[in-house]
Amino acid sequence: MSTIKAITIGGVGAQPSLDDVVKVALKTPVALDAAGSERIKKESPAPKAFQPETLSEDAAAPPKLFEALEDVKSRAIVMARLLSIMSGKTTVRLQVVEFLANLLNKDIVPMLPLRANANPSTLTVLARACHGVGIGPDGEKFSSTLTEAGITAPGLSATEHRVLEEGASVLAGLSALTVEAGKKLHALSVALTALSSEVVGLQTKSFDQDFLEAQGYTHATAAGSEIRALLEGSKRINTSKADSAELTHFYGAPQTLGALGAALASAYSATRAEIQSTAVAPAKGIPAAAASPPELVATLDALARALAAAAAASLARTTLVLQTPLTTSDGAVVEPQEVLRGQVAACQTSLTTQVLPMVASAAASAVLGLTAGGGASSGLSTAMAADAALGVLERALSLEALAAVTVLRAAEGAGAVAVAAVSEEAAVAAAAAAEGKAKNKGKDRKAAAAAAAFALGKGTTILRQVVEKAAATNPSVGANGMLAVTSNQPLAATAAAVAVASLIPLVNPLSTAGDLGKLLSELRAVVEANQARRKPKIPKGTRDLTPPQMAIREQAFRIITSVFKRHGAVSIDTPVFELRETLMGKYGEDSKLIYDLADQGGEVLSLRYDLTVPFARYVAVHGTTNIRRFHIGKVYRRDQPQMNRGRFREFYQCDFDVAGAYSAMVPDAEVLKVLVEILSDLKLGPFEVKINHRKLLDAMLAIAGVPAAKFRPICSAIDKLDKEPWEAVRAEMVEEKGLAPEAADKIGEFVVLRGNPMALLETLEKEDHPLNAHPDARAALADLRLLFGFLSSMKALEPHFVFDLSLARGLDYYTGIIYEAALKGANVGSIAAGGRYDKLVGMFSGKDVPAVGVSIGIERVFAILEQQVKERMEAAAAAAAADANTAAAAAANEVRAADTDVLVASIGNGLQEKRMAICAELWAAGVAAEFGYKPNPKMADTFQAAFDQKIPFVVLFGEDELANGKVKIKDMDAKTEETVALDTLVAEMKKRIAARKETL
Secondary structure, eight states: OOOOOOEEEOOTTOOOOHHHHHHHHTTOOEEEOHHHHHHHHHHSOOGGGOOBOOOOHHHHSOOOOOOBOOHHHHHHHHHHHHHHHHHSBOOOOHHHHHHHHHHHHTTOOOOOBOOTTOSSOHHHHHHHHTTTOSBOTTSSBHHHHHHHHTOOOOOOBHHHHHHHHSSSHHHHHHHHHHHHHHHHHHHHHHHHHHHHHHHHTOOGGGGOHHHHHTTTOHHHHHHHHHHHHHTTTOSSTTOOOOOGGGGHHHHTHHHHHHHHHHHHHHHHHHHHHHHTOOOBOOOTTOOOOOSSOHHHHHHHHHHHHHHHHHHHHHHHHHHHHHTOOEEOTTSOEEOOOHHHHHHHHHHHHHIIIIIHHHHHHHHHHHHHHHHTTOOHHHHHHHHHHHHHHHHHHHHHHHHHHHHHHHHHHHHHOTTOOOHHHHHHHHHHHHHHHHHTOOSSHHHHHHHHHHHHHTOOOHHHHHHHHHHHHHGGGSTTBOTTSSBOOBTTBOOOHHHHHHHHHHHHHHHOTTOSSSOHHHHHHHHHHHHHHHOOOOOOOOOTTOOOOOHHHHHHHHHHHHHHHHHHHHTTOEEOOOOSEEEHHHHTTSSGGGGGGOOBOOOSSSSOEEEOSOSHHHHHHHHHHHTOSOEEEEEEEEEEOOOOOBGGGTBOSEEEEEEEEEESOOSTTHHHHHHHHHHHHHHHHTTOOOEEEEEEEHHHHHHHHHHHTOOGGGHHHHHHHHGGGGTSOHHHHHHIIIIISOOOHHHHHHHHHHHTOEEOHHHHHHHHTSTTSGGGGSHHHHHHHHHHHHHHHHHHHTTOSTTTEEEETTOOOOOTTOOSEEEEEEETTOSSOEEEEEEEOSSTTHHHHSSOOOEEEEEEOHHHHHHHHHHHHHHHHHHHHHHHHHOGGGHHHHHHHSOOSSOOOEEEEESSSSOHHHHHHHHHHHHHTTOOEEOOSOSSOOHHHHHHHHHHTTOOEEEEEOHHHHHTTEEEEEETTTTEEEEEEGGGHHHHHHHHHHHHHHHO
């Protein structure tokens, strides 16, 4: 007999799972990590310092018998408490930890109270057990149980007692059992929905992926996909003509099961967070850990309702299955068994009169308990309600399983044989009939056709076999070991009851006697093998890049990076995801576009929205006081994509930022100079850079009478002026954001001001201009005068910059100048933007580090570059067609996906190794070369490959050339050929490649 491997807990970096809790609850032994035990020992008081608490007379008295939790639940609670102590810093002695582990390993966990409002509480009873007080699992005094097991109670100090009776271990342990069991029953519900759908001949259009994806519910789509996969190969679906209203619980199954899947996922995350939490020693001023964490209680409440809904849906499907009119192979009509209907009705009564009121009461108790501080009773009521709903779902699925296989067997008739045999023999007979090889063609073809018409799906066939085997304890089982249901032998009432009871070990997700785990694994394999095959597609708002497109992108990156580096910038990188709290509150109304990640590691994470906020976080974390950095990386926005305008959900940004305290407008000027250089070097065409100042914008709003609380929302509206007319923006301000019409009209007078930077600046600086009368506006105008002067000194101001008071930049973190670049005459929106953000770093560190930067919207730049390349290639091809002398120039202007300069080719057989040797010499000299993978390539294929890949040179040789120490060099552009010595090939190729590049 093999020994069950113990689950080790308390290791450094250990991440205990819900499955660990369930395994220990089902009597898998537990072992304490040696290093973890040593840590516990070092952190606990010295033995001489231990002062045992004195129990009160009531606490020390032998307890009276009470309604206790099932042993599996008690063990789960002890395991949850043990995990939190082993991973925390509690000063609890190692002897206490070892005592709890011994209770689990020797299976002598004391009885723990069932009631939510029990006095003493569950954890208090567990703490008293450490003194040897309580009731053992056999109903005797716990002290006697310990003596018989040879275990000494360690006793507790007052501090240790508080540690043991605080926290949410009760809720965590019970929730772990419910969630893990619920996951199995969810998978079984999916499979039984598929099987029941075959019984009624369901039209399965409602399970189609496209149909479900259109509704937008991920878990419902997944459930529908699994049902379809299990039904792969079925001949019994899509045969019913029943009114769709009668089959609502079938058509709505993906939504019901999807809701259960979503509830399980949420409860799993919350429970895992609690299982992996760490207990801490009680300290003055630190409140005790909540016995009912609000998030866990809320997810358990949702799970209880989803489990109850799934049970109701299962019972409804079973009712419809039992109403299915059946005709056996001999033409007799079969009436489904009344006893099964009676059991369905009884289960329905239990659901409506017991479980649903319990769920509703627990929900009310949870609300009241949480508002009163999260008492233990509120959470425990919710956990017990979820457990009750789980139990009724288990019973409902047993009935659905038995009803489905019973009706299917009745439909096959009295002569039916085992399902496995039917499937195998039908397949053989069908194949034989199809090929005309059956011995008795007429008879066998008829049998094969009948069997084929009854064929179930690949997954549901497995399910049916397992269910019928589990029900084989039924007294009415036939000689073949399957249910014997015929037209003249209805299933007896007692037989049906026994059959349902025999299914309980199979359906019970926490039973070690059944084969549910094995069944679900087999069904999972079927699902994975038979998932619907659809034309592959990429996610909305993203795109694949071809090699030519990547060549354009890499060229653009090289240009941009070279500008960054010649300005002395250093490169950094940050994670593609951040803590959600890092990103929230920095982007104004655009915060709704942040992608949140599903919680996998106990942290709430989001994909980065831009590179600026992560940079500010970087500066704060590393204590950086000054840095000139660039960063090229992908960012993510849950925006409505406009692919033709370069707006994607995943895209690159190229950022240049200067952080640190410097003279006013000096770094700002260099950042803008970098922007101008990049756009000029990329040769995108004429562009303009709109510039404004956030303080000038705020002053403008204040003068217009906009309340300070509305500044940012109104700025977000103004920011849309480059996309929408003033009338639409004004309507948003007045109708949606509640701005007074006269204030909006005053804003309209300002936002039309636009022109030459120095000219408009002089206008705004006049004494009679309202902006000059505002102190913040005067300071902003002074900044702009400095900036324009610096830009003029660097010959960057003209002709690119435009002073535009309509520029708002809706991001909340800007505090000074703001700017935005766009191509003149192009319909792609802004291609770069940025500004000063002096307070952003301080949001993370509490110490402000001034910063200014610019971000290049590289995807829009790529779109422009791709169009330019396309136009150049078309023009070059047309010129080459008109004049053969321009063919080389046309080839040179084409974009090459690879940088290969030389293709090494051979004539004849057996020369591949020589090609490889020559290639190796070229590579060693830094020449980009290829040798071709075909051992004996044809010359036509070689030159076609060179032409397709735009490789400018081909080195060619045969056995004769090698014998003379010669090779030929063919210039694909000039269409010339020359023979050179093999030992001078490398030098010759480097010379020719360099000469070619000079001409480009």
